[in-house]
Amino acid sequence: MADSKDFTAGIDSNAKKSPRRIVFITRRTSAQVKTDSEDQVQSFPEVLFRAAVAIQVLAIALVWVSLVFNAPLEGLADPSHTPNPAKAPWYFLGLQEMLHYFPPVVAGVLVPGLVVFALIVIPYFKVNIEADGLFLKDRQKRLRIFYLIATGLSLFLLFFKVYAALVPTLIVAGVMLLAAQSSPQSSSALRRYLAARPLSYWVMTWFLFELVVLTAIGTFFRGPGWAWVWPWQGS
Amino acid sequence: MAITKTIDQYFDDLRSTRVWRSVFRSGTGSSTLHRALAIQQNVFLHLFSTKVRARMLGFSATWYLGTLTLGTFLILVATGIPLMFYYHPSAPQAYADTKDLQFVVSSGLFLRNLHRWSAHAMVFLVFAHMFKVFYRGAYRTPREFNWVIGIVLLLITLLLSYTGYLLPWDQLAYWAITVGSNIASAVPVMGNKIHFMLLGGNAVNANALLRFYVLHCMILPLTAMFFVAIHFWRIRKDGGLYSHASEPATLRTNAAGSDTAAKEAQ
Numbered sequence: 001m002a003d004s005k006d007f008t009a010g011i012d013s014n015a016k017k018s019p020r021r022i023v024f025i026t027r028r029t030s031a032q033v034k035t036d037s038e039d040q041v042q043s044f045p046e047v048l049f050r051a052a053v054a055i056q057v058l059a060i061a062l063v064w065v066s067l068v069f070n071a072p073l074e075g076l077a078d079p080s081h082t083p084n085p086a087k088a089p090w091y092f093l094g095l096q097e098m099l100h101y102f103p104p105v106v107a108g109v110l111v112p113g114l115v116v117f118a119l120i121v122i123p124y125f126k127v128n129i130e131a132d133g134l135f136l137k138d139r140q141k142r143l144r145i146f147y148l149i150a151t152g153l154s155l156f157l158l159f160f161k162v163y164a165a166l167v168p169t170l171i172v173a174g175v176m177l178l179a180a181q182s183s184p185q186s187s188s189a190l191r192r193y194l195a196a197r198p199l200s201y202w203v204m205t206w207f208l209f210e211l212v213v214l215t216a217i218g219t220f221f222r223g224p225g226w227a228w229v230w231p232w233q234g235s
Numbered sequence: 236m237a238i239t240k241t242i243d244q245y246f247d248d249l250r251s252t253r254v255w256r257s258v259f260r261s262g263t264g265s266s267t268l269h270r271a272l273a274i275q276q277n278v279f280l281h282l283f284s285t286k287v288r289a290r291m292l293g294f295s296a297t298w299y300l301g302t303l304t305l306g307t308f309l310i311l312v313a314t315g316i317p318l319m320f321y322y323h324p325s326a327p328q329a330y331a332d333t334k335d336l337q338f339v340v341s342s343g344l345f346l347r348n349l350h351r352w353s354a355h356a357m358v359f360l361v362f363a364h365m366f367k368v369f370y371r372g373a374y375r376t377p378r379e380f381n382w383v384i385g386i387v388l389l390l391i392t393l394l395l396s397y398t399g400y401l402l403p404w405d406q407l408a409y410w411a412i413t414v415g416s417n418i419a420s421a422v423p424v425m426g427n428k429i430h431f432m433l434l435g436g437n438a439v440n441a442n443a444l445l446r447f448y449v450l451h452c453m454i455l456p457l458t459a460m461f462f463v464a465i466h467f468w469r470i471r472k473d474g475g476l477y478s479h480a481s482e483p484a485t486l487r488t489n490a491a492g493s494d495t496a497a498k499e500a501q
Contacts, residue, residue: 038481039289044273044280047287054299055306062310062356066348073337076330077409079438086410089400091358091393096414104421119386122369123379131372204369 084224093218094211100226101162115207128200135180136195143180150176164217168209176202282464284471291476300364305463307357312456314350322402324448326441329404354396361392373477381469384462391459398451401444412447413439 041047088096098107122128135142150173157166175194179202182191223229249255251263261272271285290296321340322332336343365385368374374382401412416439420430435442470476 040286041289041292042267042270042274043283043285043287044270047283047292048280050292051299051302051305054302055309058303058306058356059310062307062349062353065352066345069348069352070337070344071348071351072407073333073403074406076327077404077406077439079409079440081406083406083410086414088411088414089397090355091362091396092415095418099418104418105423108418108421109423116386116390119365119389120383123374123376123382129375201370204366208366 085222085226087218087222090215090219093222094214097164097214097218097222101160101165122200127198131198131200133179133184133196134176134199134202136184139180146173146176146180164214165210168213169206172202172206172209282467282471284475288475288478288481290480291478296478297476298363298367300360300367304357304360304364307353307360308459308463310353311350311357314346314353315452315456318346318350319452324402324445326404326444329402329444333403333405354399358392358396361389365389368477371477372479375477378469378473378477381466381473384466384469388459388462388466391455391462395451395455395459398447398455401439401447402451404444409439412443416443 087093095107095112098111101107102111134146150169154166154169154173157163157169178191179194179197182188182195184192184195186192186195220231221228223233247263247265250259256262259273260276261269263269274280274283274285318336321336321343323329333347336347338344340346368382368385397412397415401408416430416433419433420426422429431437433443433446434440435446475481
């Protein structure tokens, strides 16, 4: 069936005479072939029905909350009478807590601006795509960088007396140290899990932790003059 | 069995009526083709894919956070429109209208409660959705841009909630917006100009109320719908909901070790 070859293989440096076509197949650009077909269901009615049920359950829960709890309504807006403390909506109280420590240009403009920018660029940075455990490669070098950044950040927060942000930072740093001392062969499932966490996981978890802690403090633990109060002390 | 009709049969009868068939293009029948057409031939539903991976229906895959966020948005539109019937965006009438909603309008208190709690729920759900997507690694190629649209929607959601916060025109609203808008003054060089443009004055006043009302009821909801449509459509275009185990092998090796996603997908 196969005819005898009418060409010979060889290397020729004259590109005009014998052009060569070379295909480069790299990991990043190779054709995306679906390896296996898996079970699929029809969106109608399977998915639509489930979505409808989920929304119904949510609606019932919200209706119940609305029947039991009334939305707050205070006196008529009065520019001459400032309540103490004047609080922003709850989702901005993390920011307002930051404003307590840093000048507005830092806490109100720089930090949120950087956060939004960082969130937007997440998918475009390789550090967020590659998902190897942080300390599994270049262990010594990465540990040094980690110590440098963790210490620097902690000292910075300590210097400005931002204990509210310092404590979550130290806790996350502590867990990261545990991760550094763990390996995928550890006997404990938790340590195997921690060892496999990539850098992006740690950064995001630190951010989430700070967000929750600062927002909670701003919401529940701040009273007149933005002084610390316990929730049960009332205001 | 022949005597009692099931709900399904009634529904089938309904779908075969002339009126129904004139409205919906997909026709009757429950074959796979007709079910696919029910999605594909509908201007709203065609944003979604006709088929979904079975494993993505499990609660743990998504926690249904995106769906629930849409649910809060629908509730907010449904309660927001009747609230607008009873509301004048002028000071101090806005406060009197809110008081009327509390005490005079039938079910006004309930409407306002539902609108407010749903708004809080939406902000919370948008954040939860974002973190869930992040931890599943669902922002990876080719879904980068849908992640960016998601961040835009997060900001729109915050703005929607923030502009709505002022509308009752009570002390809580007034001072929360004062605290928040003062941050805008801190922007270098342009700060005071931005602050003035936002409020239509140097302090929160009747102009600010009108601006926030227009933003809250017109501009921001329409912008949100615009981006939500792209957000949904991109899910289909980018290959459906992200499931690590369903990714092409090349992408999977790039993300080797992200076993959270793998575990969740199973």
